[in-house]
Amino acid sequence: MAETLPRFPLSAKVTALRGVGPVFAEALEAAGILTLKDLLWSLPHRYVDRGSLQPIGELDFRPDPGEREIVTVLGTIQDLRQSTTRVQRMNLTEALLGDGTGSLRLVWFNQPYLGKQLRAGDRVLAFGPLASGRHGLEMRGPAFELMGRGGDDGQLWVRRFLPLYRKLGPVLGRARQKLVQEALARAAEPEEWLPAELARSVPGTLDALRLLHQPPDDSDPAGLDARATPAHRRLASEELFAFALGVTLRRAGRLARRGLAVPTSPELRERLKAYLPFTLTRAQRQAFKEIVGDLTSGRVMHRLLQGDVGSGKTLVAFLAMAMVAETGGQAALLVPTEVLARQHAATVRKLLKESAGGMELLLGPMKAAEKRQALARVASGEAAYIIGTHALFQEAVTFSKLQLVVVDEQHRFGVRQREALKQKGLDPHWLVMSATPIPRSLALALFGDLEQSVLDELPPGRQPIATRLLEPGGAERAWAVVEQQLEAGRQAFVVSPAIDPQDEGKVPLRDIQAMEALLRARFPGAALAVVHGRLKADAMAERMDDFVSGRARILLATTVIEVGVDVPNATVMVVDHAERFGLSQLHQLRGRVGRGEARSHFLMLSASDSDRLRVLVETQDGFRIAQKDLELRGPGEFFGTRQAGLPQFQAADLVRDRQLLVECRAAADRAVQRGLSEGQLAWLRQEQARLKLAEIS
Ligand code: ADP
Ligand code: MG
Numbered sequence: 084m085a086e087t088l089p090r091f092p093l094s095a096k097v098t099a100l101r102g103v104g105p106v107f108a109e110a111l112e113a114a115g116i117l118t119l120k121d122l123l124w125s126l127p128h129r130y131v132d133r134g135s136l137q138p139i140g141e142l143d144f145r146p147d148p149g150e151r152e153i154v155t156v157l158g159t160i161q162d163l164r165q166s167t168t169r170v171q172r173m174n175l176t177e178a179l180l181g182d183g184t185g186s187l188r189l190v191w192f193n194q195p196y197l198g199k200q201l202r203a204g205d206r207v208l209a210f211g212p213l214a215s216g217r218h219g220l221e222m223r224g225p226a227f228e229l230m231g232r233g234g235d236d237g238q239l240w241v242r243r244f245l246p247l248y249r250k251l252g253p254v255l256g257r258a259r260q261k262l263v264q265e266a267l268a269r270a271a272e273p274e275e276w277l278p279a280e281l282a283r284s285v286p287g288t289l290d291a292l293r294l295l296h297q298p299p300d301d302s303d304p305a306g307l308d309a310r311a312t313p314a315h316r317r318l319a320s321e322e323l324f325a326f327a328l329g330v331t332l333r334r335a336g337r338l339a340r341r342g343l344a345v346p347t348s349p350e351l352r353e354r355l356k357a358y359l360p361f362t363l364t365r366a367q368r369q370a371f372k373e374i375v376g377d378l379t380s381g382r383v384m385h386r387l388l389q390g391d392v393g394s395g396k397t398l399v400a401f402l403a404m405a406m407v408a409e410t411g412g413q414a415a416l417l418v419p420t421e422v423l424a425r426q427h428a429a430t431v432r433k434l435l436k437e438s439a440g441g442m443e444l445l446l447g448p449m450k451a452a453e454k455r456q457a458l459a460r461v462a463s464g465e466a467a468y469i470i471g472t473h474a475l476f477q478e479a480v481t482f483s484k485l486q487l488v489v490v491d492e493q494h495r496f497g498v499r500q501r502e503a504l505k506q507k508g509l510d511p512h513w514l515v516m517s518a519t520p521i522p523r524s525l526a527l528a529l530f531g532d533l534e535q536s537v538l539d540e541l542p543p544g545r546q547p548i549a550t551r552l553l554e555p556g557g558a559e560r561a562w563a564v565v566e567q568q569l570e571a572g573r574q575a576f577v578v579s580p581a582i583d584p585q586d587e588g589k590v591p592l593r594d595i596q597a598m599e600a601l602l603r604a605r606f607p608g609a610a611l612a613v614v615h616g617r618l619k620a621d622a623m624a625e626r627m628d629d630f631v632s633g634r635a636r637i638l639l640a641t642t643v644i645e646v647g648v649d650v651p652n653a654t655v656m657v658v659d660h661a662e663r664f665g666l667s668q669l670h671q672l673r674g675r676v677g678r679g680e681a682r683s684h685f686l687m688l689s690a691s692d693s694d695r696l697r698v699l700v701e702t703q704d705g706f707r708i709a710q711k712d713l714e715l716r717g718p719g720e721f722f723g724t725r726q727a728g729l730p731q732f733q734a735a736d737l738v739r740d741r742q743l744l745v746e747c748r749a750a751a752d753r754a755v756q757r758g759l760s761e762g763q764l765a766w767l768r769q770e771q772a773r774l775k776l777a778e779i780s
Contacts (some may be wrong), residue, residue, distance in 0.1 A: 127246035140184030390538025392674025623648030
């Protein structure tokens with residue numbers, strides 16, 4: 084009599100449904116599933132097609148070198164036992180699974196709790212790699228789903244496709260499946276918030292959810308697996324449209340805000356360019372023109388400047404700062420590390436010579452008296468250029484006329500910093516520089532409310548960097564290149580991966596101490612500086628100084644050198660365990676060499692992952708490398724952290740759905756022009772909370 088029961092809106096609590104006991108409720112809450120919407124939008128992570136089940140008696144194992152055959156079987160546990168292995172004292176769980184055509188051993192190591200989850204007589208769906216063991220065919224460490232116990236015999240698998248969900252603590256998959264069924268039966272169709280042009284080609288929301296949680300037998304298995312059905316498109320469109328609306332509204336809000344117009348003149352712009360020891364590239368001129376346009380427009384600038392490593396972003400930023408400083412304002416440059424802050428300060432001094440208005444460095448650890456004086460010069464306006472780490476935004480800092488903030492490198496969004504300034508009543512112009520080139524699709528998605536300038540060319544005269552990938556056995560070839568460069572008076576970088584103690588024992592890794600010993604033995608005559616993240620700031624600065632000044636010939640480092648360090652005399656870099664790094668990260672590292680006239684070398688040592696790493700050998704185009712990296716690792720990993728402010732989409736995927744995102748952006752622009760209804764705004768606010776959409780402006 085389901086029809087007579089009241090319908091629930093998607094915003095209703097899951098606990099309103101039948102069958103949610105306290106343990107279940109707790110597990111749902113821990114997974115962030117509070118409402119019907121949360122539950123239904125947590126899609127199956129895979130489907131088992133009944134047609135892909137294999138009778139155990141017909142399994143046949145033919146090992147291909149390097150390949151594992153993954154199979155799916157359904158059977159009844161005939162015997163279950165736990166023991167301890169003799170040799171390594173590991174806990175061993177063994178189940179004998181039979182399906183009438185034959186039986187198969189399932190084996191798990193060190194999962195003693197399986198003894199509580201499974202028992203003889205259970206009907207179990209198991210999928211995992213086949214191997215041939217001492218007792219014939221077996222499956223090692225299979226994933227499984229409990230299908231039935233006692234009289235209850237796999238009632239849920241009435242269709243061709245069985246949806247499987249990520250495990251929810253102690254909750255059994257079939258309990259989850261039942262709850263989803265109940266939710267689908269009881270949920271009310273939500274109001275349509277998609278504009279017609281997006282809604283036209285996709286099913287309604289509830290229909291789409293049914294198609295994905297209970298796929299009809301004639302569904303396309305490949306489409307389901309690839310999440311490429313019209314039903315997916317419906318759900319992804321809702322998320323991306325909400326996201327796009329937020330971006331469009333923020334941008335509109337910002338454009339409506341008055342900002343201080345920086346006075347400028349052609350003479351001033353020419354004078355600034357005359358500071359530079361070289362002529363700007365076409366791309367730099369264009370970017371500078373765009374920035375000047377913003378600064379003088381009377382609106383608050385919020386611009387992203389991106390470009391490949393070495394494309395000269397920093398220089399463009401300096402010009403913008405100089406424009407503000409020379410017209411009586413203050414410009415601040417926020418950088419991620421003290422090493423970089425000092426380096427930028429030195430560059431500003433060199434470029435601007437005595438014509439530079441006062442320049443001030445603001446760093447975390449400063450002597451009290453020194454700091455007081457620096458703060459006084461910032462407060463009085465005597466300091467026109469202010470360079471520093473996050474210390475720039477501490478409460479004690481008062482600016483006299485802050486007009487521009489440039490955020491360098493890894494402070495990607497600068498959201499928190501901007502908030503800190505707003506607290507002080509400041510709303511300066513804002514220029515964000517990205518450390519790594521960001522693929523166009525992602526840049527549009529994440530920074531769609533910012534204006535964007537792209538430096539798509541390198542300064543003239545750059546030579547490609549000779550890039551090679553070597554097996555550890557070929558390491559001597561790398562050391563020979565280092566030796567040759569050192570003999571020619573050059574310097575060398577060697578990069579070791581930062582090692583997490585949890586990794587130890589898993590894979591044999593050479594840590595930074597072992598590398599240090601190797602380098603001292605191999606290059607006894609070359610002064611070595613070693614830097615890593617655990618060094619105190621002044622020790623770090625001292626050792627970096629040694630290398631920058633040329634006293635140290637080799638710099639051995641973890642990725643602390645990844646960002647920004649400029650030592651043109653360094654012409655070779657060796658990266659140990661290159662497989663531990665992302666492609667974009669390696670490209671960024673490579674950008675530390677090849678900064679002078681001489682031919683430079685980038686050598687990666689790695690025992691594995693050569694297909695991926697070869698991308699770096701094949702191209703030096705940072706945008707192509709970034710796109711590849713993004714495809715391989717997804718946006719979260721690409722940016723390295725969750726805190727990067729990425730939206731937490733359930734159905735959409737920024738890489739897979741990038742074309743759809745472009746459509747949603749266009750639809751959002753039109754919707755905002757038409758004007759949004761109260762209902763649409765309320766829906767948008769809910770979606771923004773659910774998807775943790777970043778506040779960028
Ligand atoms: P990015 O920050 O984009 O990685 P930088 O601004 O650090 O690049 O510039 C890289 C190097 O190129 C620096 O040594 C800089 O002095 C030099 N450079 C920048 N612009 C030019 C140019 N137009 N012509 C020649 N060299 C340049
Ligand atoms: Mg830079």
